[in-house]
Amino acid sequence: MTDDDPSRRIAELIARRAGVPPERVRPDARLVDFGLDSVQVTDLVMDLEEAFGFAIPDPDIADLETIGDIGRYVRKRRG
Secondary structure, three states: OOOOOOHHHHHHHHHHHHOOOHHHOOOOOEHHHHOOOHHHHHHHHHHHHHHHOOOOOHHHHOOOOEHHHHHHHHHHHHO
16 A cells, blocks of 8 residues: 555544454445444544545535445545
């Protein structure tokens, strides 16, 4: 992973929110697989916004189903 790759930070944030070890957070894993409820997903989105320095509009959240989706989204938004 390079410094530009947000995967490690995303895994840490999801692991902390879901209460699982970061190594369980794989790119193909879906957020629902971790049992996150809507409040936890909202909190995770706020964590991501703070960590990466940009807002995630509500319509975009629906498209972020897997960890890989989140990684691609962050990389795209960072340019």
